[in-house]
Amino acid sequence: MESDEACRAALVTDLRRCGQDVHAVGSGREALETGTGFDLVLLGMNLADLDGLHVCRLLRSVTDVPVICIGSATSELEAVLALRAGGDDYLVRPYRLRELLARIAAVMRRSTAGKQPPSLVERGQLSVDVQRCEVRFRGRSVRLTRKEFELLLLLAKTPGKVISRERIIREVWGGSWSQRTVDTHVSNLRAKLGDRGLIVSVRGVGFMMARQ
Known part of the structure; x- marks a missing residue:
């Protein structure tokens, strides 16, 4: 979920090239409408229509899907607020694709640890x-x-x-x-x-x- 169209398109291209299935949206409202049923959500904090922290809280109230928040601020406060809102990790721009993929893998490992697949x-x-x-x-x-x-x-x-x-x-x-x-x-x-x-x-x- 990323408001900037160019950044969103570039991220989608990079993730798909790495073998990921991606569905991208550009607003908080779209995120809330489609944010369930996925393995993981990448949530930009600087959305055009809604506050990213608010979207994160609402997502967490309806699903336990892992959420990685992506923001521009380097302050500790924003990262803490994102994690308190229900985010599983916080990533600061600019970042390298390799770091993002590593964080995705780490969050997915934590989210599936101890879970037994349904029989x-x-x-x-x-x-x-x-x-x-x-x-x-x-x-x-x-x-x-x-x-x-x-x-x-x-x-x-x-x-x-x-x-x-x-x-x-x-x-x-x-x-x-x-x-x-x-x-x-x-x-x-x-x-x-x-x-x-x-x-x-x-x-x-x-x-x-x-x-x-």
């Missing part, structure tokens, strides 16, 4: 048993291949969030397969589940699981 992911009439690799949909068992199961689980973890083909290839196939492979597996999943509307195609980007 059962349920989305409406869909039930995915992670440990047994079993899937049930609308009360019936659905037999999937290992890759189909991993793809379905990836989408089911974040319904309503678009997962890029590049990320799917990286996380399911280790980056060694083509985008056509993803399309084929999605088609197979739809056929086996018997519901083409459950997995939504986002043209030119990837796929997402519909909210139920």
Whole structure:
């Protein structure tokens, strides 16, 4: 979340080049509308419409997603206020991309430390048993291949969030397969589940699981 368009575009380009999936917004209101459902939020303190600290507090009241606050002030007070508002880290401009990536990795490690992944992911009439690799949909068992199961689980973890083909290839196939492979597996999943509307195609980007 960055108000300056040039800075926002440059940051998005750098993060995507490093393999990150990025969704960028330019205002505090947009941030509050879209700030949930992500793995991490980069929050600029100098937003055009709302105070960054206020946005941070509101985000923290509705989600536990990690937040890295980015500000221009070098004073200790602003950093303390950002952390008290619910930020997990505070980064001062100007900064190098390598430092940002290191802080992202550190915050993500802290946020996931001690958390056990759920053994059962349920989305409406869909039930995915992670440990047994079993899937049930609308009360019936659905037999999937290992890759189909991993793809379905990836989408089911974040319904309503678009997962890029590049990320799917990286996380399911280790980056060694083509985008056509993803399309084929999605088609197979739809056929086996018997519901083409459950997995939504986002043209030119990837796929997402519909909210139920």
